[in-house]
Amino acid sequence: MRLASLNQGRDGRLVLVDAARATMVRARAATTLQAALDDWDRLAPLLGAEQALLDAGRAEGAEPFRAQDCAAPLPRAYQWADGSAYVTHVELVRRARGAEMPPSFWTDPLMYQGGSDGFLAPCADIPAGDPAWGLDFEAEVAVITGDVPLGATVAQAAAAIRLVMLVNDVSLRDLIPHELAKGFGFFQSKPASAAAPIALTPDELGPAWDGERLHGPVLSSLNGHLFGRPDAGVDMVFSFPQLIAHAARTRALCTGSIVGSGTVANRHGDPAVSGIEAGGVGSSCIAERRMLEVLAHGAPRTPFLGAGDHVRIEMLDARGRSLFGAIDQCVRASAATDTQYRVQGRTA
Template structure:
């Protein structure tokens, strides 16, 4: 089952009609509940009424707002590159103890909504997989937590790279450097999602920057912590309510020879964020060359099934300067 929330001009932060979408993303039917959150609360959903054309550009985020949004760094290779690029030692416990933060959840961006910001902030995208859960009890095991995963989505975790160092130096986490994220037009039920094995999503995440391939990264590889482990980590000291969203963090693959990865132009898989390409440039040539996003740039993030069909629809966003 695939679901979506249609954009409501009257209440953009809440969303409009909640619909069940056909597998080929061409038609939709009203759901038998008023909102995605209602369906997650009761842990049940079915379609009612007649099918109508599905206008994917009318989509808000599947959950336009959530009670809880967490983002992890499951691909520890990304963290290792960050440390290597600045000549810092990689703490050994980073490979066993997940990094995670709690982010903006009261208003997510739609998949086609512009990314607005000041270029001086170092605007970047991060292509990620995210899961949406049913309720998870405090102290749940990784197996129990994984069993509560209900839907899979794609996510662009917008990051303001030039604001991050000063915030982290305060020792109190992200606020200004992590604005609202955006999500794919549709969420896919875990039981029906191609490539989902119950703990990880296996497939090629496709990222284009200004129409050119930037990343063709493998989501099931180099994932140090699976979603069961991540959710259990989050639930250690708190229950997680139905509708919790947890992102994987930037997808990051090592090269086949164990190196930090190459651009697509060099025959590699590319990257899921600009920062990682800049880190590799610093490691290999001594300085970062690739600029962060500028007004007019366009980022597209999507995944395809074995037949080349879009699974989640695409996140397709243009960068606009603040007015």
Template sequence: MVKLASLKQGRDGQLMVVSRDLSRAITADGIAPTLQAALDYWAETEPALQALYQQLNQGNCADSFAFNQADCASPLPRAYQWADGSAYVNHVELVRKARGAEIPASFWTDPLMYQGMSDDFIGPCEDICLADEAWGIDFEGEIAIITGDVPMGTPAERAAPHIKLLMLVNDVSLRNLIPGELAKGFGFFQSKPASSFSPVAITPDELGDAWQDTRVHHRLRVHLNGELFGEPDAGTDMTFNFAQLLAHVSFSRTLCAGSIIGSGTVSNVNRSTGSCCLAERRMLEILEQGEARTPFMKFGDRVRIEMLDQQGQSIFGAIDQQVTKYEAL
């Protein structure tokens, strides 16, 4: 068991071990300078990180300091690979239904996946800087795994041990740019700017019984401008678990340690739990009222994405970001 974060420093951050209650932290440079370095030699570094974590939780680290989420970069400030799926097929079906289209039967048996930009992630408390509100700025609350080295052709039944860490995601989407890009038949690019991740990444065993069948069985809470927007259960209605997503990504390629795979927008069939993105709410409005009434994000809007345990304690810390206008240099 261990919780890890990256202090903002250079391009790849400085590795920290964070206490279970997210109150204290200690740098782990005696074990590995960065999270990527720790993942590269995980068999050697994980036991040492776990020992330091235990000492920190027991209050036996004289060099510990108060943990400040705003000082964190994303756990991996940049990564060799970021692949995002759409594991909640209910979400995909809803979006298609709003425009009168049925989903192909294969969507229920073969995961959707796109490869996003991974060279410069946004910090969990940093602004989302974009040039134009007309692009249709949206947040997407998700969960992601970080892998170790994964052989090509790894089947789902042998994928779980390759899942080293978990974290939350805000996969920013520019909805009004997506249709034109998809019409080209070559996938997302401009419509998918930099994503951000929770301040803290955790080993799956930190979740206890909430980690089952490589799914996270907790609610993902999203607030927009201080008001609860949605809190669907991430373990419910997840058509493809993380082992299946990992098998899909490694089908024809090996993955290096530090590869990130996202779940796609968390979504429940039970609409009373709310949504984790604006597009889903807008689609529900179209189906129920004939038109979308909820606007996309404007400059100054703030989104907060967080997951709490049964005692109400934050597990990963919070992604807490404001949308601001980007001014070109």
């Protein structure tokens, strides 16, 4: 199934989207994605039947689908736990600053708990804030889970995966070192993340989903120019089931938890030819490109995001269609006077 949430109310209005990503129908079996997840075993078959009618052109009340009308698939979630499964990305960042990487990073996943109380809509502006904060995007894959028991095995974790989606994990790079130095983790350096409009059940992905990883290039563009195209299935050291099991080691995860892959990255050879312009796969965030520039030239050359910059993140299928729809965001000069939650609620 292809599930999206219209930007109506705090939890959105659940819709199903056709294969061309051009038409939608409001779901009848559940009004919100969280409600569908809460009763998944019973409601998923009903939603699947609605999806089949839409795909056959027989759905009543079909409407045009526009990403601009969407909230994140889960506008607010019970949990957002983001891993760092592409360890080569971590290794590169540490290498650029002359730091050794602990061997345990290859066997024990890194993970932080981000803010889940409000995800930005796929076409919502990113507040610029203070330019000194170092605003960055991060193109990631994420999964939405059902209930995961305390101490879940990897097999149990795999069985709990309900949906797959794309995320822009917005980061404030120049706040991160100060927060980490306190020894208590991220908070201010991780503002609201955004999500692509459509979340897919794994069967929609065909061979691109092997039960553990999503395969295929994740495309990131900055101001209309391709910035990165690393393959999400390559160099992902920890699979999604491993990340979920790691998160559930000491706590149960409830239905509607989102677990992220971390910045999608592939191993680079010569830093001087790693960028898109030189024929490489490029990067899924500005910080990685800056680290490669430090290694190649002795200093970073690419600035972090500023007001007016435009970020686009998506993944295409074999026919060139956008699988999840695009995260398509501009950076605005100042934060809005209203909160993202009330903005979404106003359209109810």
